[in-house]
Amino acid sequence: MGLLSKIKSYFLVVIAASVLMSCSSASIEDYDKTTPVLNLKTFFDGQLTASGIVQDYSGTVTRKFTVTMEASWQGDEGVINEWFIYDDGEKQTRIWKITDLGNGKYQGTANDILGIAEGEARGSALRWAYDMNLVVDDSEYEVHFDDWMFLVDENTIINKSDIIKFGITVAEVTLVIQKVN
Template identity: 80%
Template sequence: MTQLNRIKSFCIATLAVLSLMSCSSASIEDYDKTTPVLDLQQFFAGKLTAAGIVQDFSGTVTRKFAVSMDASWQDNQGIIDERFIYDDGEKQTRIWHITDLGNGQYEGKANDILGIATGEAKGSALRWAYDMNLIVDESEYEVHFDDWMFLVDENTIINKSDIIKFGVTVAQVTLVIQKQP
């Protein structure tokens, strides 16, 4: 086999693998019949807490954090006030303004979100998509979040986010959110 044929074969194999990988990503439709059913207005009401980790592209935990949240709704408009405390002492606030558009569709805005976050809920899952200015080591990066929430029980959500830059997942965030009595 000539060098050119090897390169062509490699390119064809790489495209086939990438094509298969793109077909296998999860869809919100996969969760349509799952229970318990996530009602965002019911879950995100009152006081909540969360604990989470940030992992880099290799899976190494680079940060740990805790979050306290106050959430409220008036009709279809929600506010989720998040207060982060990281293991290095950094503190951060994010205040989400969520609109329930009906039929499991949501929009959200926050101070560091670029444009409008879009969300869709089916069964026990909610998938958010948004772009964000992320500050890392005093540098700012525009990244995309593929953000999934899964209702485990009436008091617990597991949240997993892929942080994507140039189409590549560069980090992941995982947190467990708990409703407080």
């Protein structure tokens, strides 16, 4: 088999795997009856802290980080200030502006988010979908985030995000968010 045939075969396998994975992915409706019920206004209110990791496509941890958050709501409009500190010393700030659209639907914007993030909560889960400009080693990449949050108890959320480029998951972020009492 020639090199061109091997490359074509490889891409066909990748495309087929991507199609199969997208057909079997979880849906927000799968969490309709789960508890405790996630309410963003209740959880993201006041001081929060988080710790997380970034894993590359092979599962290798490439970064560790902590986040300090301050969140508040005025009616259906929320602001979540996030201050990241990475294990290599890099610091980053993100300010989310969230709108509660009702019926478990949310929209959000932030400085590095492209367009509007769309979110939906059902039961104990929330799924966000958004595009972001992601800086890696002085280069900027436009990527898609498939971002899931799961309320474990009234003080803890586990957040798992797939970072997707060209339909392929290139990295994952796992984050544990806790309310400060």
